[in-house]
Amino acid sequence: MNIETMETHSFDVLVLGSGGAGLRAAVEAASGGGLSVGLIGKSLLGKAHTVMAEGGAAASIGNVDAPDSWQTHFYDTMKSGHYINNFRTVEVFAKEAPARVLELEQWGAVFDRTPEGLIMQRAFGGHSFRRLAHIGDRTGMELLRTLQYRAISLNIEIFQEVTITRLLMDKDRIAGAFGYYREDGHFVMFKAKALVLATGGWGKVYKVTSNSWESTGDGAAMAYRLGGELQDMEMVQFHPTGMVWPPGVAGLLVTEGVRGEGGILYNSEKERFMLRYDPERQELSTRDVVARSIFREVQEGRGTPHGGAWLDISQKGADFIKQKLPGMYEQLLTLGDIDITKSPFEVAPTCHYTMGGVKAHAETCATNIPGLFAAGEVACGLHGANRLGGNSLADILVFGRRAGIAARDFAGSRKGDVVISEREIEEEAERVLKPFTRPDGENPYTIHQELQEAMSTHVGIVRDQKLLEDGLEKILKLQERAKNMGAQGGRTYNPGWHAVFDVENMLLLSELIIRGALERKESRGGHWRTDYPEELEEMGKWNFVHEISPDGDRIKQVPVPIMPPALQEICSRPVAPGKEPSKNLDQRKGASS
Amino acid sequence: MSEQYVLSIFRGDQNGGEEQEYQVPAIPGMVVLDAVHYVQAHDAPDLGVRWNCKAAHCGSCSAEINGMPKLMCKTRLDEYQGQVVHIQPMRTFPIVKDLVADVSWNYEVAKKIATFTPVNAAPFRMQQWDVDRVQEFHHCIECFLCQDVCHVLRDHDAKDQYFGPRFMVKMAEFEMHPVDGADRIPQLKNEGGIGMCNVTKCCTEVCPQHIHITDNAIIPLKERVADRYYDPIRNLIRRLTKKEESSSSTVPSKA
Structure with a gap:
């Protein structure tokens, strides 16, 4: 046991994930109150999957189509999510997105321009107006780079290429995280008063995917193991054009x-x-x-x-x-x-995006674990059954910021020392090194490949009872085999060793995707069941929430939050707000198309 | 037996190492990174390689392929029909392991640059033709291939004297932003070491994003430095008024 070589750090706010949501959260947490902020990324800074977002960030700025409003963005997002989104999350999002995009301009992002010299906005699927602020077809990269340079100008300690294998608790509250440096495999432990999960999705569970290697759902899986609630896991987005x-x-x-x-x-x-x-x-x-x-x-x-x-x-x-x-x-x-x-x-x-994830509070991004906040693709609540293009870049800005604020507040008011059990650390260190004792164990790459085949066949774009049940059986068998995964070589930059933990996380989340898909006996948004081809009113009243409990895993049926009348009125309109034919507004102001 | 590619991949760390050969079955359209992944999955699970997006957006998988700095995800193997494909890590940086180089120096340099400093609050009124010039610099994916090939850094290891092409592009990006108000000219001349570049354009040649690094970023910045410090008329005025060279407040902040 090499526990003596372990490095330790202590922060008020620790952010896990250095993509757009994580960077935005860290920037916010570091922007007030003089708290110490740490930011951990599994890759080098500026390489996160956010770079793959191309089309733009959706915000009803109305530079091209003046009648656009937060109400229309709200209407479009709820409709696209087939009304199982958390309405309050969507409301906050639609109202704040314009300010978050303008803030990026203030920080150096250079969007394409309208003839009036303002931020250009383009049309996108499911958006009633031309709404996506963009920079050619590399908007995500611009956003990430802007936030990256903002972050390094602030007092944030950044850890690159660090894998976190376990979240730590101090009784009922979050206490930090344990992991290792990918570069040389040495252990590192972070104590934290508040922790923001911004670890992205798990699109890498599918064979045909637009996702990078990082999208293995580490944050969601680790939160689940601690008792975190995961919602709408059956909702996976397949992008039409790969x-x-x-x-x-x-x-x-x-x-x-x-x-x-x-x-x-x-x-x-x-x-x-x-x-x-x-x-x-x-x-x-x-x-x-x-x-x-x-x-x-x-x-x-x-x-x-x-x-x-x-x-x-x-x-x-x-x-x-x-x-x-x-x-x-x-x-x-x-x-x-x-x-x-x-x-x-x-x-x-x-495969493009996972709508499901850690259930997060609409305003604070708080999870059911005190001190743990979730923002971005890892979180759940905004997108419902189908995400609109351009909403994820706006999502990470709006809720990255909100998670940063809430974590800052939580850390600032938390009393007493954060205590971490040494025994727990020792156990985890031992577990992490275990694959080296099985050099002839199962090859994690092989398990991953079989997992991807199974998921693509059984719970891809088309699903039914038999497919799902057979798929679940395959995943459970793979989970058994995975217990014997091994690693060759040493601890220095060893992808075969790293893959063991990625695969464990993906296997867990894959099981939840299938279990959720079995539960939702209807077709809705990204979830298409040929044996239940209709969208059912009764099913639309529920979200499925997965949690681990002493009696094993279970799925709770939780009512979808009910909208107040004013928002219901918006959603019940026959056409999107601002699109009413009688108004006869000139929507082509300054458009290029 | 289907067609095979032969890869010769550097295996080793700071204690040394050598190339090892691997056979990889050919798949139509496969790129070098696919082949490296094949080797990882079948022959060498501990083969160290960085990658993320596999779509030339993230700039992680930089390497030297048959001696040329390239992105592995964007280099097709059918370009090398009948040849052994030699893959080495970027040589300008210290090695971590196999194809992974320690690029941390770049992140240290990034911190030194005066960030974007707008003179007024967003929303900005800027025309597309106002921003075309800087948008080119925003294409940079920070793959550091330009740093790798730059002879100032590579052959002379003058990392303490020159920020390198990547950060000339970054400084140009801020410096030429229509709304920026910071003055980076003294930093370009002194700490940034723009004078070290002697315009061989190797960086431009290897840029996977086709940024005209030398022509559009470095040369205009060199001109700004020259205007500030080497303009004879300005020198005369400076001598007459006895202003200090470094006194940036007496000269316009923008060229």
């Missing part, structure tokens, strides 16, 4: 911005099939609808040569495409051998 060919790049994201800027979907018979599935919104329907439509076209024999649909933006001309979608132009050209300014290209659904 690359299909060549196989080396299958799943790689093609931004929704391609459709936002005018891209059209065709099937193998050159039919614009979205006119059949959603005549009103067509290509700019919500992601659940478009992904399912592509899936159906392929299933019914109208797919492209490699099992997808054609996406065509060539009619917009080379200059426009290279200006608005430079990353996509280059990506398809270098990796797919296709010039999208000249020809259509194949796309198919790819």
